Amino acid sequence: MLQIPLWKRVVILGLCLLGILLALPNAFYTRVETHNDAVSAIETLGSTPEREADAGLWPSFLPATLVNLGLDLRGGAHLLAEVHVEDVYVDRMDTTWPDVRDALVAIRDQVGFVERLEAAAPGTLSLRIQNADAMPAALEAVRALAQPVVSLSGIGAQDLVVTGQGSTLTVELSPEEKLATDDRTVRQALEIIRRRIDEVGTREPTIQRQGEDRILIQVPGVGSAEELKGIIGTTARLTFHPVVSASATADTRTSAGQLLVQDIDEEAVWYVLESAAILSGEDLKTAQPGFDQNGQPSVTLSFNGHGAQVFGRFTSENVGALFATVLDDKVITAPQIREPITGGQAQITGNFTVESSTDLAVLLRAGALPAELTFLEERTISPGLGQDSIEAGRIAAVVGFVAVIVFMALSYGLFGIFANIALIVNLSMLLGVLSAFGATLTLPGIAGIVLTMGMAVDANVLVFERIREELKTAKGPSRAIELGYQRALSAIIDANITTFITSLILFLLGSGPVKGFAVTLMVGIVTSVFTAIWLTRLLVVIWFERRRPRTIEV
Structure with missing residues (x-):
């Protein structure tokens, strides 16, 4: 028999209501965004009448998290920066010089006076000792300053290479230390750029390493690339x-x-x-x-x-x-x-x-x-171009949504209406989850949402077709509905798991727009499976308990 315990009904409806509540701020995007900016300004800069008025635009007891709009939707600035990692070699030699000098001063009776020379190449330390015969002692003293390379690829190597010719002693970083230094330098630059952008309150920047010494920076909402360069340059x-x-x-x-x-x-x-x-x-x-x-x-x-x-x-x-x-x-x-x-x-x-x-x-x-x-x-992407992208995405989503709604209603009647209700809740839950995690919505992300709509009703199509088959052999509509959900479950799970794995691979290996598409698709798969398996079943059970039909048409 069709039975869903009360606690399950409460959990299903509670999760649906929570998703709708989290998605609600996106229906009042500008107002909530102004409210959030005012609250942040009050916390950091203090209260003013204007800020208090802006903070009052949205009730404080309601969620105020939004789906952040990406660079292609909001407009903003795009930069690709190259880090001059060689600069660090020069600084490293400058900081190493006092230690080298002190080590040689300790054996001055052997090496005599020590003079620093102009470096023959950037990132090297050259010096001359008075007594060329004492070069072996000088090399030993300076090599004692070398430390192990802190890197998985440089295990067993030392950070300094010390050589001597005549009375000239040269110190430079080892190849292993240069590789480790390059990696640390780019990582440090990446983190500092992120901190600087966060300091000025920009929303959801994309800051990623590209290759060995390049950093991709995309910041929505910034007026121009020059403004962004002023922040981080x-x-x-x-x-x-x-x-x-x-x-x-x-x-x-x-x-x-x-x-x-x-x-x-x-x-x-x-x-x-x-x-x-x-x-x-x-x-x-x-x-x-x-x-x-x-x-x-x-x-x-x-x-x-x-x-x-x-x-x-x-x-x-x-x-x-x-x-x-x-x-x-x-x-x-x-x-x-x-x-x-x-x-x-x-x-x-x-x-x-x-x-x-x-x-x-x-x-x-x-x-x-x-x-x-x-x-x-x-590159600067104007807000107008971003607005055009939003309109194009909105048109695509509306057309796809209407087409799915009409198809389901014409094909499955009342059961199709149940699927349409679940689809609306599914989209709300999808936006709610994206808002809760502070995800960034891009134009490919909108494509992921459109694809999610088709996949959401696909699970219901499998269930409803299975119910049709069971009506031919099962004893009564109640048993047909129950068997339809049970026997369609494996196909639904298999299809969505394979799609989820594909989306996960896109997220792990992709970058930028590809990640945006993968995120919305993965979240959409989870919410669509939930609404297709549990919400539509709950709606059918509630309807069946009230009407007790002798026959049903799917």
């Missing part, structure tokens, strides 16, 4: 260097281990700095915009434990010296150390505006890009 590499001297000319000669850097505001002022930084942006704990003692905009820095210790020790030992703050190869400020700074905090001052100090704080909080980016491809 600044390297924001913050370092602190001792000042050797100041000069009014760019022709000032520097020695090995020194840098000639221009002042960011005064183009006629140049500083000779020690190339080895005392601290870097990696030692920052946080950065916040503020005001200095004169009421001018500034940026307040807080160092982590290691940074605070190094900063306090250096300022204690160098009272009266100049200390330069360098951002992207420009000196922001070079004040004199008047007293030890041991509190773990510092302040960057300069010709800032409130907006520029806020932007700098955002960049520093997100972290410094480990290497420079070159934008190989940039």
Whole structure:
């Protein structure tokens, strides 16, 4: 007999109502989006009457999650960036130089004086020792600084290759360490780009690695590619260097281990700095915009434990010296150390505006890009083009939906109407699940939804055709309906599992639009199986219990 326990009925209807409730905000997309933006602004920037009014556009007790629109539907910016991984080799050698120097100073009685030379190639460290006969001892001392490569592909290898010829000693990264460094650099750049974009509140960006040293960036809702480049294009590499001297000319000669850097505001002022930084942006704990003692905009820095210790020790030992703050190869400020700074905090001052100090704080909080980016491809998709895509997708979905509704009603009568009700609930649950997970809907995703509609009624077609067959042999309509659902179940499960596996492969191996199609198709398969097997059966059982027909027509 057709029987569904009360608890199952409650669960089925409860899940359907939950799906409809989660999908409801998408019917009021603009209003809910304005509400969400206002709530986020109130939490971060404080309350204003305008923000409170916008937050009141949607009831707080209702779900407010939306299906995010992808780049092809919303418009936005597309960038393909190449990471200059070789830049990291140069920085690595600069930070290695003090350790190499100290190791050779420890055996000065053998090697004599040590002088750093101009590198023969980028990413190498060259130096000359006074006593060429002591080269074996020098090689041994420097090779002791090498560490194992932290990489699965570099197991057993060392990170430094040290060679000597005559009185010249050369240090460079090993091939295994270069591969590991390249991978870490691109991964770090990927994460920092994501953090910078998240800081400015953009919705559902697509940030993916492509190849060995390229990153694909797609951000819906951004006005142009130039605006997106402004968010992520600044390297924001913050370092602190001792000042050797100041000069009014760019022709000032520097020695090995020194840098000639221009002042960011005064183009006629140049500083000779020690190339080895005392601290870097990696030692920052946080950065916040503020005001200095004169009421001018500034940026307040807080160092982590290691940074605070190094900063306090250096300022204690160098009272009266100049200390330069360098951002992207420009000196922001070079004040004199008047007293030890041991509190773990510092302040960057300069010709800032409130907006520029806020932007700098955002960049520093997100972290410094480990290497420079070159934008190989940039494209802006206008909101108008996105709206055209939405309209085209909407027309396709409506046409497909109406065609399926009419076909089912004409083919199966009342049972077809039950299938149509389940189809409407299925689409609502699909949007509800996508909203709950914050998924991004793309134009291929709309194609996945259209395909889901056909697959949703396909399960009902199998059931209804099976019921027709059982009516010819079964004893009564109740038994025919029960056997129809039981014997069609295996075919429904098999068909949907194979499609789900195919969608999963597309999701794992595909990228961009392919993933969007696969996500909507996978979610649609789950919701369509649920509505076809459980919801339509519940509707048929409720109808059968009320009418008790002696015969049925499918």
